[in-house]
Structure formats: structure tokens, C-alpha cells
Amino acid sequence: MDWTALLRLPSTILLVLAVVALLFTLVQLVALRERLHGGQRLASAGRAVLLLLAFALTLVLAGAGFALRGYRLWSEETPVVEIDARILSPQRWALTLHWPDGSTRQVQLAGDAWRLEAIVLKWQAPAVLAGLPPVYRLDRLSGRYDDAGQEATALRTVIDFREAGSFDLLDLHKQYPQWVPNVDVLFGSGVFLPLVDQGHYTVSLMRSGALVARPDEATEQRIAQPF
Structure with missing residues (x-):
């Protein structure tokens, strides 16, 4: 399989980015739990906002990737x-x-x-x-x-x-x-x-x-x- 040609597909790129965004979301979720357990309310609020933004980005990238399946x-x-x-x-x-x-x-x-x-x-x-x-x-x-x-x-x-x-x-x-x-x-x-x-x-x-x-x-x- 020609992976260079495969990566030129817009749906593949978007879905890969969605996976990266999902991993970033999970990292923020772990960090948020640590802040909550440590009683750091202000830091927890910041992490919660970042978590929501990362999750929203994941949904947008995944949705666009599925919508573009088959397009080149x-x-x-x-x-x-x-x-x-x-x-x-x-x-x-x-x-x-x-x-x-x-x-x-x-x-x-x-x-x-x-x-x-x-x-x-x-x-x-x-x-x-x-x-x-x-x-x-x-x-x-x-x-x-x-x-x-x-x-x-x-x-x-x-x-x-x-x-x-x-x-x-x-x-x-x-x-x-x-x-x-x-x-x-x-x-x-x-x-x-x-x-x-x-x-x-x-x-x-x-x-x-x-x-x-x-x-x-x-x-x-x-x-x-x-x-």
C-alpha cells in the first residue's frame, strides 16, 4: 500500500487529527482529576475549559473526516x-x-x-x-x-x-x-x-x-x- 498517497486523502488526515485531539482530551481529563483531588479550584476550572474545547475539536474533526470519506x-x-x-x-x-x-x-x-x-x-x-x-x-x-x-x-x-x-x-x-x-x-x-x-x-x-x-x-x- 502507498501510504504517501493514502495520507493525501482529506478524510484520513482529518481522522488522524481527530485521534490526536482525542488523546489530548484524555490527557486534559487526567490533569483535571488531579487538580480536583488536589483542591486546586482555579486550575481545575482552566483545565475544564481546555477539556471542553479539546473535546469539541475532536467531534468537529471526526465529523468532518466521516463526511469526507470517499473524497480525494x-x-x-x-x-x-x-x-x-x-x-x-x-x-x-x-x-x-x-x-x-x-x-x-x-x-x-x-x-x-x-x-x-x-x-x-x-x-x-x-x-x-x-x-x-x-x-x-x-x-x-x-x-x-x-x-x-x-x-x-x-x-x-x-x-x-x-x-x-x-x-x-x-x-x-x-x-x-x-x-x-x-x-x-x-x-x-x-x-x-x-x-x-x-x-x-x-x-x-x-x-x-x-x-x-x-x-x-x-x-x-x-x-x-x-x-
């Missing part, structure tokens, strides 16, 4: 995922997803192509000037049929990538916009490519917010071959 930092062209495809039967596929942090996931799709969608969030000028980078989150992977008529009646397969469940940054922004201020643009981006046996694809996110999918050379040749 965004650079000029950020690698999103690599996809390997293997055919199981006509219009049935086994896909292996390779994430930038080294983890993998096995899924199955129905159709002639795969489609990947992401949610992109950009901040307003004050947040950007403060160094807050845009973030993105993969939303779903689905199978796509070439024939629109078949699309309406055939088996549909959709893989949900949402990791935070109902406690998500997007939902927080919609329901409580005052909790997630300085949001400038919130939009979706999607891309699809035909599925071929032994196909290998890479997906990246451009600075513009557009997903870009590229097959490798061998996959591109298989896609171009006439049926």
Missing part, C-alpha cells in the same frame, strides 16, 4: 482508478478496480460498456486563497448497453461508491448549507468506454473537473476490431 484531493490530472475487464458471458463482465492507494475491488456489470460518474466540489475564492483544494468523490459505476431500447428493458447493474452513507459532505451541503460554506460549484462528471475481454482502462480527473478514460494500446486495438 484534486491536482492538475489526478489518477482516479484503473479497471481490468474480463468477460463472463455475452454482456456479462467481471471488473477489477485498482485504486491509487493500492486497494482493489471486484464487481460484476451487465452491458456493452462501463460508465463511471463522479461528484466534484470547488470552493469560493476565500477558501481557495487559504489553500483549500477542490475535492471529488466517485459516485457510481454502471453498465451501459449500446442499444437504447435494450437499455430500457435489460438487466441494469449499478455499483454505489458512496462510503459515508447518509452522512456525506454533499448531503450536508444540501441540507445545512451554513455548515459547509464557501462552496462555489458542485457538479457531476461521467465517462464511458466499450468493454472488451482482457481490457485495461485508466480514469483520471482533469483540472476542469472532467473525467477522462483511456484504454491501453492493446485494449484500444480490441475496441477498434470489427465484430
Whole structure:
């Protein structure tokens, strides 16, 4: 596992900070007990205030970390995922997803192509000037049929990538916009490519917010071959 890439995830950073804040909170709790047992009322009051502030910071960091689960930092062209495809039967596929942090996931799709969608969030000028980078989150992977008529009646397969469940940054922004201020643009981006046996694809996110999918050379040749 690439721990450097893992630590670039905003949720990981926030959760690590939440653990540090929790440890600091526990230290203050021990110190408060000692002051109380020693009869030091003024020092105890100061420790109690510090304890409450540390505990509040722990809750804020942990809440933000869970809300940002699945979101990743965004650079000029950020690698999103690599996809390997293997055919199981006509219009049935086994896909292996390779994430930038080294983890993998096995899924199955129905159709002639795969489609990947992401949610992109950009901040307003004050947040950007403060160094807050845009973030993105993969939303779903689905199978796509070439024939629109078949699309309406055939088996549909959709893989949900949402990791935070109902406690998500997007939902927080919609329901409580005052909790997630300085949001400038919130939009979706999607891309699809035909599925071929032994196909290998890479997906990246451009600075513009557009997903870009590229097959490798061998996959591109298989896609171009006439049926």
C-alpha cells in the first residue's frame, strides 16, 4: 500500500487529527482529576475549559473526516482508478478496480460498456486563497448497453461508491448549507468506454473537473476490431 498517497486523502488526515485531539482530551481529563483531588479550584476550572474545547475539536474533526470519506484531493490530472475487464458471458463482465492507494475491488456489470460518474466540489475564492483544494468523490459505476431500447428493458447493474452513507459532505451541503460554506460549484462528471475481454482502462480527473478514460494500446486495438 502507498501510504504517501493514502495520507493525501482529506478524510484520513482529518481522522488522524481527530485521534490526536482525542488523546489530548484524555490527557486534559487526567490533569483535571488531579487538580480536583488536589483542591486546586482555579486550575481545575482552566483545565475544564481546555477539556471542553479539546473535546469539541475532536467531534468537529471526526465529523468532518466521516463526511469526507470517499473524497480525494484534486491536482492538475489526478489518477482516479484503473479497471481490468474480463468477460463472463455475452454482456456479462467481471471488473477489477485498482485504486491509487493500492486497494482493489471486484464487481460484476451487465452491458456493452462501463460508465463511471463522479461528484466534484470547488470552493469560493476565500477558501481557495487559504489553500483549500477542490475535492471529488466517485459516485457510481454502471453498465451501459449500446442499444437504447435494450437499455430500457435489460438487466441494469449499478455499483454505489458512496462510503459515508447518509452522512456525506454533499448531503450536508444540501441540507445545512451554513455548515459547509464557501462552496462555489458542485457538479457531476461521467465517462464511458466499450468493454472488451482482457481490457485495461485508466480514469483520471482533469483540472476542469472532467473525467477522462483511456484504454491501453492493446485494449484500444480490441475496441477498434470489427465484430
